[in-house]
Amino acid sequence: MTTIAELAEDRTVEGVFAVTKKERRRTRAGASYLALELSDASGRIDARVWSDVDLLDQRFGEGDAVRVLGRVERFGGRLQVQVRAVESAEDADPAKLTPTLRRDADELDGFFEFLAAEITHPGLATVVDSFVRDAEIRSALRELPAAGADGHHGYAGGLLEHTVGVATLCRETAQLHPRLRADLLLGAALLHDLGRVRELGRGPAFRQTEEGRLLGHVHLGLRLIEERARDLDPAVLAELLHAIAAHHDRPAARTAEAGVLYHANQLDAQAATRPVGNGD
Numbered sequence: 001m002t003t004i005a006e007l008a009e010d011r012t013v014e015g016v017f018a019v020t021k022k023e024r025r026r027t028r029a030g031a032s033y034l035a036l037e038l039s040d041a042s043g044r045i046d047a048r049v050w051s052d053v054d055l056l057d058q059r060f061g062e063g064d065a066v067r068v069l070g071r072v073e074r075f076g077g078r079l080q081v082q083v084r085a086v087e088s089a090e091d092a093d094p095a096k097l098t099p100t101l102r103r104d105a106d107e108l109d110g111f112f113e114f115l116a117a118e119i120t121h122p123g124l125a126t127v128v129d130s131f132v133r134d135a136e137i138r139s140a141l142r143e144l145p146a147a148g149a150d151g152h153h154g155y156a157g158g159l160l161e162h163t164v165g166v167a168t169l170c171r172e173t174a175q176l177h178p179r180l181r182a183d184l185l186l187g188a189a190l191l192h193d194l195g196r197v198r199e200l201g202r203g204p205a206f207r208q209t210e211e212g213r214l215l216g217h218v219h220l221g222l223r224l225i226e227e228r229a230r231d232l233d234p235a236v237l238a239e240l241l242h243a244i245a246a247h248h249d250r251p252a253a254r255t256a257e258a259g260v261l262y263h264a265n266q267l268d269a270q271a272a273t274r275p276v277g278n279g280d
Contacts, residue, residue: 005042013070013081016089018097018204020044020149022062024053038068038081039204040097044149047081056086063205065092095143098204101157105142108160112141115167116190121183123232124240128187130228131194140197147196149206152269156203159196162268166192169264184236185257188243192261195221218245 002015021037034049034057047070049056060066070083101108116132119125131137146153146162153162167189174182198220199212211220222241229237243258253259 003042004038004040004045007045007072007079007081009072009074009079011072013068013072015040016065016067016092016097018094019060019062019064019066020098020203020205022060024057034083036083038066039099041100043099045079045081047083049083049086051084056083059086060088063094065089065094065097094204095156095202098149098206099155101153101155101161103161105157105160108157108164109138109142111164111168112160112190115164115171115186118171119183119187121187121236123229123236124183124187127225127229127232127240128190131191137194137197143202144196144200145206146193147269148200148208152273154206159193162272163190163193165268165272166261166264169267170260173260173264180256180260181239184239184243185260188240188247188257188261189264191221191225191240192244192247192265193217193221194224195219198224218248 002011002013004017007013017038017040019036020039021035023035024032025035026032032053034053036047036049038045038047047068065088066086067089068081068083069085070081072079073082074080113132116125116128119128141160141163142157145151145155145158147158148154153159167186170185170189171182174180174185195217199208199215199217201207201209221244225241225244226237229240232240239255239257242254243261246252246254246258247261247265250259250262253262
């Protein structure tokens, strides 16, 4: 069986993959074809079905696990699978056929709990702890990407990895700059992408939910926090919500903590996605 990481030009493909994207399109001549994205634990690749489209289209849907036979070609500078045969692979779990984080998830979970325990402000600690103790939230952190399948940390568990990365950067920055309110900054960092658990559906496609498409993860995260922070001092809550609301909008940041969270979020995303130089 072939994995996506092993694919090379002019090589035959035979393997089980998840269908993360499926669209029916037409060529300029009007002929129908299927545009797919396939994934397994090693990566993702585009694929096309040109023949027997009506027949094969009925055999599987987006999010399904499929058994594929085809050949790899290069198109527009990228590898692409030309699918010759495809059928549903009902014995395979599509959720397991998606790229996953390279770090140990249990270790990251431990870091998440350690960082949360660093918060000494009673009100903030209580709010953050309510999410730490939420089994559904913790499971979602390990199962979802940080910004969708096409964004930074775009693999299962990327949300946990990114959250720990941003919170660690914020913790270190607060130690370098004691003028910062460390509890506020660390609490905001740990909760800044919490709305992703409502915005994104589970793998392998990680499609936006309807409320995610309409409201976005920032708004959804603010709502989640407000639901659990009714006893938090209103002034502290406003600072917490402001930092999270501005973590994608630098000009909107009105406090030092909000500005630091914005830059920590950008830094972790850039470090995870930008190409690394070869040292020449």
